[in-house]
Amino acid sequence: MIHVVKRKEMPLGKAMAVRIGIIVLALVVCGVITAIATGLNPIDVYATMIQGSFGSPRKAWILAQEVALLLCVSLALTPAFRMKFWNLGGEGQVLAGGLASAACMILLGDKMPNAALIAVMFLASVAAGALWAAIPAFFKAKFNTNETLFTLMMNYVATQLVAYFVIVWENPKGSGTIGIINQSSEAGWLPVVGGNKYVLIVILVALLTAGMFVYLNYSKQGYELSVVGESPSTARYVGIKVDRVIVRTLLISGAVCGFAGMLLVAGSAHTLSTTIAAGRGFTAVMVAWLAKFNPLIMVGSSALLEFMGHGAGEIATTYGLNQSFGDILTGIILFFIIGTEFFITYRIVFSRKTKQIGEEQGDV
Amino acid sequence: MHDKQPAISMRNISKSFGPIQANSNVSLDINRGEILALLGENGSGKTTLMNMLSGIYFPDSGTIEIEGKPVVIGSPKDAFSYGIGMIHQHFKLVNVFTATENIVLGLKDQGKYDLKESAKKIKQICDDYGFDVDPDQKIYDMSVSQKQTVEIVKLLYRGAEILILDEPTAVLTPQETDKLFAVLRNMRDDGKTIIIITHKLNEVKDISDRVVVLRKGEYVGEMVTAEASTQEMTNMMVGRQVSLNIDRPDPEMKYRMERIRVKNLTVKNREGVTKLDNVTFSAYTGEILGIAGISGSGQKELLEAIAGLQPVESGTIEYNVDDEQVEQLIGMDPLKIANMGVILSFVPEDRLGMGLVGSMDLTDNMMLRSFRRGNSPLADRKEPRHLAELVVEELEVSTPGVDTPVSKLSGGNVQKILVGREIAAAPTVLLSAYAVRGLDVNSSYLIYDLLNRQKGNGVAVIYVGEDLDVLLELCDRILVLCGGKVSGIVDGRTTTKNEVGLMMTKLGGGEDQ
Numbered sequence: 097m098i099h100v101v102k103r104k105e106m107p108l109g110k111a112m113a114v115r116i117g118i119i120v121l122a123l124v125v126c127g128v129i130t131a132i133a134t135g136l137n138p139i140d141v142y143a144t145m146i147q148g149s150f151g152s153p154r155k156a157w158i159l160a161q162e163v164a165l166l167l168c169v170s171l172a173l174t175p176a177f178r179m180k181f182w183n184l185g186g187e188g189q190v191l192a193g194g195l196a197s198a199a200c201m202i203l204l205g206d207k208m209p210n211a212a213l214i215a216v217m218f219l220a221s222v223a224a225g226a227l228w229a230a231i232p233a234f235f236k237a238k239f240n241t242n243e244t245l246f247t248l249m250m251n252y253v254a255t256q257l258v259a260y261f262v263i264v265w266e267n268p269k270g271s272g273t274i275g276i277i278n279q280s281s282e283a284g285w286l287p288v289v290g291g292n293k294y295v296l297i298v299i300l301v302a303l304l305t306a307g308m309f310v311y312l313n314y315s316k317q318g319y320e321l322s323v324v325g326e327s328p329s330t331a332r333y334v335g336i337k338v339d340r341v342i343v344r345t346l347l348i349s350g351a352v353c354g355f356a357g358m359l360l361v362a363g364s365a366h367t368l369s370t371t372i373a374a375g376r377g378f379t380a381v382m383v384a385w386l387a388k389f390n391p392l393i394m395v396g397s398s399a400l401l402e403f404m405g406h407g408a409g410e411i412a413t414t415y416g417l418n419q420s421f422g423d424i425l426t427g428i429i430l431f432f433i434i435g436t437e438f439f440i441t442y443r444i445v446f447s448r449k450t451k452q453i454g455e456e457q458g459d460v
Numbered sequence: 461m462h463d464k465q466p467a468i469s470m471r472n473i474s475k476s477f478g479p480i481q482a483n484s485n486v487s488l489d490i491n492r493g494e495i496l497a498l499l500g501e502n503g504s505g506k507t508t509l510m511n512m513l514s515g516i517y518f519p520d521s522g523t524i525e526i527e528g529k530p531v532v533i534g535s536p537k538d539a540f541s542y543g544i545g546m547i548h549q550h551f552k553l554v555n556v557f558t559a560t561e562n563i564v565l566g567l568k569d570q571g572k573y574d575l576k577e578s579a580k581k582i583k584q585i586c587d588d589y590g591f592d593v594d595p596d597q598k599i600y601d602m603s604v605s606q607k608q609t610v611e612i613v614k615l616l617y618r619g620a621e622i623l624i625l626d627e628p629t630a631v632l633t634p635q636e637t638d639k640l641f642a643v644l645r646n647m648r649d650d651g652k653t654i655i656i657i658t659h660k661l662n663e664v665k666d667i668s669d670r671v672v673v674l675r676k677g678e679y680v681g682e683m684v685t686a687e688a689s690t691q692e693m694t695n696m697m698v699g700r701q702v703s704l705n706i707d708r709p710d711p712e713m714k715y716r717m718e719r720i721r722v723k724n725l726t727v728k729n730r731e732g733v734t735k736l737d738n739v740t741f742s743a744y745t746g747e748i749l750g751i752a753g754i755s756g757s758g759q760k761e762l763l764e765a766i767a768g769l770q771p772v773e774s775g776t777i778e779y780n781v782d783d784e785q786v787e788q789l790i791g792m793d794p795l796k797i798a799n800m801g802v803i804l805s806f807v808p809e810d811r812l813g814m815g816l817v818g819s820m821d822l823t824d825n826m827m828l829r830s831f832r833r834g835n836s837p838l839a840d841r842k843e844p845r846h847l848a849e850l851v852v853e854e855l856e857v858s859t860p861g862v863d864t865p866v867s868k869l870s871g872g873n874v875q876k877i878l879v880g881r882e883i884a885a886a887p888t889v890l891l892s893a894y895a896v897r898g899l900d901v902n903s904s905y906l907i908y909d910l911l912n913r914q915k916g917n918g919v920a921v922i923y924v925g926e927d928l929d930v931l932l933e934l935c936d937r938i939l940v941l942c943g944g945k946v947s948g949i950v951d952g953r954t955t956t957k958n959e960v961g962l963m964m965t966k967l968g969g970g971e972d973q
Contacts, residue, residue, distance in 0.1 A: 099518055102478040316839045319824070319831055326817045332769060333806070333814050334828045335795030445520075 099445045111440050115433075122432035126425045134417060141411055148410020149403050157294040159406055164301035165359060167398040169373075170380040171301075171308045172352030174389050175345050176229075178312060179325040181236065185229060185247030186377025188254035189350045191370070192228040193221035193357025195258050198368035201277045201284035201361070202265055213284050217358055225354020226347045228254060233346030237339035251377065258370045265368075276366050286363040297363050304352070309391040321345045353377070386433065404429065465528055467492040467622060467653050468513065468544075473522035475508055482508040485522070486679045488672050490622070495644060495654045497668035497685070499661075499697055501900035503870055505677035506657045510624045514546035515539035545615035546624040549631075551607050553599045560595040563614045578617075585616050589646045592639075604754070605636040612643075622653040629663055631755055634928065634961040641667045659697075661690040662929070673697050698901050706908050706933040708952075709916060711747040718742045718780055719920035720766065720889060725775035727761045727944075735761040737944040739775070743889070743920040748911060750935030750952060751924040752960050758944040759924045760809060763891045766922075767806045768792045779804075779889075798829075805887035807879055809894045809924075811871075815878045818867030822848040822859065825866055826881055851880030855906065872903035879910060890914050893924040908934055928957050940964055 106114070127138030134141075150156045169186050176183035200217040208216070232246035267275045278284060289296040312318040324331045324341045331338050360372050379401060386400075387393035408422015466489035475483045483505045490496055500506045511517045513524065515536040523530050526542050533539050539546075553562050560579045579595040586593050593609050602610070608628060615623055625644075629637045644654055644667060658664060664671050665685060672682040673696045681696055695701055720743040727736040736758045743749045751759055764770035766777055768789060777789040779802055787800055797804055812818040816825045827844035834840060848862040855876040859869055866874055875895065882890065892911070896904040911934070915921050925931045931938055935952040940963040947963040 101476075101520070104476075104479040310838075314838050316831055316837060319827070319839050322820070323817055323828065326819050327813055329810070329814045330817050330828070333767075333794065333808065335793055335798060337795075 100442050101445050103441060103443050106440055114440060115436055118432050118436045119429070122429045125432070126428050129428065130421075130425070134415070134421070136415060141415070144411050144414050145403075145407025148414075149406045155406075157292060159402060160298050161294040161364060162406070163395075163399050163402045164298045165356060165364070166376050166379060166383060166402055167394060168301045168304060168356040168359060169353060169376045170383040170387075170394050170398055171304055171391055172225075172349050172356060173377075173380050174308065174349075174384050174391060174394070175312060175318075175321055176349040177384055178318075178389050179321040179342065179345050181233070181325075181342060181346065182244045183229065183232075183247050183346065183349055184244055184378070184381065185232065185250045185350075186353055186380050187373045187375070188247070188251035188377070189225040189228045189353030190357040190360065190373040190377055191251075191254040191258050192350075193225035193354025194361040194368055194372050195254070195261060195357070196220040196224035196354065197284070197358040197361040198265070198274070198277060199261070202274075205278045205281060205283035210283060214286065214362070217284055217362060218355070221354040221358035221361075222351040223354070225357060226351040229346040229350025229353065230343055233343045237342040255370050258368065258372075262369060274368050277361075277368070279366075284362055285366060286359070297359050300359065304355075305391050305395060308352075312389075312391065317341075317344070382430070386430075400429075401426070466490060467527065469525045469528075470509070470513070471523045471525065473509065473512060473519045473524070475505075475512060475517060475520050481677050483512075483519075483677045486674070486677070488679060488682070490653060490655060491670075492621075492653050493648060493651050494669045495648050495656065495667055497664040497671040498655055498657045498674065499659065499664055499671050499693060500674035501659060501697055502872070502898045503676075503900070504674040504697075506674055507626055508677075509674070510546060510626065510655065510657060513539065514544055514624060516546075540618065540620070543619065543621035544624070545618065545620035545622070547608070547611045547615065547626065547628065549626050551611055553607055553610060555600045556598065558596050558598050559593055559602075559610045559613070562599060562610060563595075563617050567618065582613060582617060585613055589616070589643045589650070591643055604631045605633075605640070608632070608640070609643075616647075616652075620652075622655070623647070624655045624657070626657045627659075628656065629658065629660065630926070633754060633964050634957060635965065637663070660927075661693050664693060665690055675699055694901065702901055702905075706905070706930065707912050708934060708936070709912060711744070711915070711936055712918070715745065715918060716747070717745050717783070719745050720922075721776075721778040721780070722762075722766070723776045723778070725762075725765060725777065726773040727758070727765055727770055728773050729761070734773075735944050736765070739941075739944075739946050741939055741946060741949060743922055745888075745918045745920050746915055747936040748915050748921040748923050748934060750931040750938040751922065751941060752928065752931050752938050752964060753941035754964055755926065757941040757964075759893065759941060761944075762941070763806065763808070763893055763922065763924060766889075767804060767891060768794045768797045802889075803885055803887045804889045805882035805885055805891065807875075807882050807890070807892040807895055809897070811874050811878050812867060815882075816866050816874065819865050821865055822852070822862040822877060825877060826851070826884075829881065829885060847881070847884055848877075851877060851884065855880050855910075871898040872900055875899055875903065875907065879907060883910060883914060887914075887919055890919050890921045891924075892922065894926060895923065896930070897926065904930075928960055932957060932960070 130136060130138045130141050148155065149159045169190060172189070173183050173186050197217045197220065200213065200220050204213055204216060228250055232241070232243050232250060235241040235246060236243045262274055265274050266272065286296055289299065320336050320341050323336060324338055328338050331341070361368055365372055383394055383398045383401060386397040404422065404426040408419060408426065411417055411422060412419040468490040471487050473483055473486045486509055498506045498510065508517060512519050513533065515533045515538050518534060524533060525531065531542060533542070554565065557565065560575055560582055563582060564575070564578045582593070582595045585591070591609050591613055593606065593613055599607060599610070612623065628640060632640060648654055656667065668685045670682060671685050671688065671693065673680050673693065675697060683692070722742070723740050725736055725739040726734065729735050739762065751762065753759055761770050765772055766789065772790050779787045779789050781787060787802060789797060808814040817828070823841055823845045826847045827839065827841065830844065831839050845862060851857060852859060852862060857873045857876045859873060866877055869877070879895065895907050895911070899907065911921055911923060923935060932952060932955065937949055938952050938955065938960060939949045940947045940960055942964055950959065
């Protein structure tokens with residue numbers, strides 16, 4: 097018979113050692129699978145992955161920017177998740193923010209100074225993202241609708257909306273895309289800081305990370321939303337207005353998503369398409385969970401996922417492998433990481449169906 | 461006794477849940493045809509031990525022998541094949557089915573599925589032992605005690621020889637308890653073996669032949685019930701000499717005033733069922749007003765209505781600030797009540813689900829009520845931390861530190877944290893629901909003491925309780941609820957357990973005040 101038995105609490109040091117050991121083990125398994133499936137030398141493959149992410153300063157900066165963008169969306173989802181509001185609408189909220197930014201750039205691009213335009217874009221995208229998240233929040237608070245489905249559906253609405261405006265603003269006609277917005281005037285483009293177009297986004301998201309960490313762990317509102325998440329009846333018992341906290345938290349969650357949308361449109365892509373969020377709204381869910389909703393640890397988990405993604409792309413081109421092979425490796429690593437948590441909390445006991453149970457386990 | 465083969469003998473049974481050692485090296489014998497009481501404080505491992513006998517848990521080590529033969533009980537089905545059945549505190553019945561349907565549910569009988577035949581067989585069992593069950597009654601129409609009876613009959617129908625009952629009287633009135641004990645005796649006389657898990661001493665005395673005492677997961681001794689006194693049992697259970705008397709200081713009449721006046725209060729729940737029906741009473745400063753009743757008679761709604769957590773259909777709840785100023789509490793939420801300057805503390809029944817946040821540490825739980833203080837957007841954790849340290853020290857909370865999540869603490873310590881926080885607010889009204897449920901003897905007496913101190917400070921204490929013995933010893937007046945109605949208010953010093961018990965089931969009536 098197999099029994100799952102809860103462990104005595106593992107000391108933090110040992111738990112960390114187990115986690116690191118497991119990642120090493122995962123890399124070994126990935127190596128073996130790589131060797132068997134492709135016949136390539138796994139060490140070379142890993143080297144290529146590192147090459148793909150850090151091979152040149154430009155590659156490293158691109159990775160940093162991608163980590164920052166993914167982290168930004170993850171930070172956005174975190175307050176909702178801490179409140180046990182499963183916001184799967186990151187994708188749609190980012191798109192809403194991006195759409196608002198693009199609208200400002202296209203419609204107001206030549207009508208005001210750049211600083212004012214960026215301020216307007218900021219307000220518009222934050223408001224659009226917040227609205228997109230507040231709608232499901234309102235229905236959750238008032239009618240206890242299922243937020244998982246609702247936020248998910250809102251993604252499709254946002255995608256269709258963006259698809260519509262891509263046709264409206266199509267440039268050049270017939271291309272089916274908007275093209276680079278304000279390519280000549282660069283109106284509404286986020287400024288280049290430190291002589292490098294990637295730096296600004298990284299700095300902004302770093303500040304946001306620190307801000308979110310403080311908000312969640314030290315502010316009164318952060319405390320309130322944790323109480324609501326853990327126990328709505330306790331929240332009511334101490335006079336916290338649960339409805340209001342749900343809507344307020346989702347306004348923040350959506351606003352940060354909207355901000356991420358602006359960073360994407362005005363800061364890196366300078367265009368708008370239905371795929372601009374590129375699944376970040378969903379990957380961010382994983383980032384947040386892996387880090388147990390701690391913004392500082394999320395830096396690490398988003399870096400890991402982006403690194404794996406970039407590395408996968410690199411080995412795909414270098415060795416002519418399918419891009420999916422990288423996804424397989426990512427999957428294996430995530431499987432190990434998530435599995436570890438189970439084994440840190442529980443152990444498995446095997447016992448044969450005999451009468452002498454005690455003696456077998458006597459010295460365990 | 462030694463010439464008999466024990467029906468079951470458990471040898472060196474150990475079981476742990478993570479860091480918690482629920483049972484260690486417990487050995488005990490259960491004889492055929494006896495009623496064995498398994499006595500111990502909460503958390504002493506009684507239920508865990510019996511769950512291993514009934515196949516819910518599997519021991520980490522140790523052996524179980526039935527009729528001298530070693531067996532492995534890996535599932536409730538295994539247990540049943542040895543004739544062992546257990547009745548849990550929470551019943552496992554399908555509400556929309558009749559008693560018969562529930563009893564035969566899941567049985568793989570040979571031959572045709574014949575409800576009529578089954579009903580006949582059930583009737584036979586009931587007549588044999590003196591059960592009072594209508595086989596065709598639906599479960600949702602039944603009282604708690606009837607549901608319990610169905611559970612027992614279900615086991616007998618399936619041929620159980622050894623029945624384990626986990627705190628069966630917790631949900632019963634004194635009269636229902638007597639009835640249950642009568643059928644248990646009939647069953648014993650018929651040769652069945654009965655194990656009853658309890659921490660109520662007078663019941664042990666009343667029903668059992670032999671009593672085995674567990675403490676902190678270990679076997680500490682056994683006694684023949686007829687030869688032991690309740691004091692001896694308590695001492696063995698707690699591990700030292702304890703006094704079993706609850707203090708009841710006389711209320712200070714000089715400053716006595718009416719603090720809360722509830723008038724014609726009617727409350728309906730979400731489904732529109734009337735939970736409180738025209739309830740009228742007053743709570744005075746410096747007294748403990750007990751509230752008795754079968755569980756679910758409206759106690760929860762009453763306290764929550766006063767605390768501003770329960771929408772009210774009609775009626776008034778007045779709070780007298782002093783002789784002149786009167787505040788209306790209906791339509792207020794807890795925040796508004798607090799902002800009016802009314803310090804109303806509430807120790808709810810569901811400690812971790814309502815009073816505290818289980819996953820948060822002691823400090824964060826201390827600030828639940830006070831975190832809004834100050835204008836800074838950041839929350840101050842210094843003061844709550846001091847308060848947590850103070851409560852830990854004064855109430856002797858056993859915890860690794862104030863950074864430990866409260867869900868990791870034992871029931872008694874959780875309650876100390878909750879009561880400590882609520883009392884620290886220096887309330888004028890203290891509402892408490894089942895304040896000692898699940899607490900060991902020491903912690904219970906500490907809580908009684910704290911309530912009495914609040915009473916001494918002039919607080920109007922409302923104490924919802926389930927143990928009539930305690931209510932009768934602790935409270936100055938006792939309000940008895942029955943089906944959401946007040947069936948009377950009696951003087952705690954002069955009333956009897958029987959009188960209150962009858963009022964709980966509407967059969968009698970005290971003098972209305």
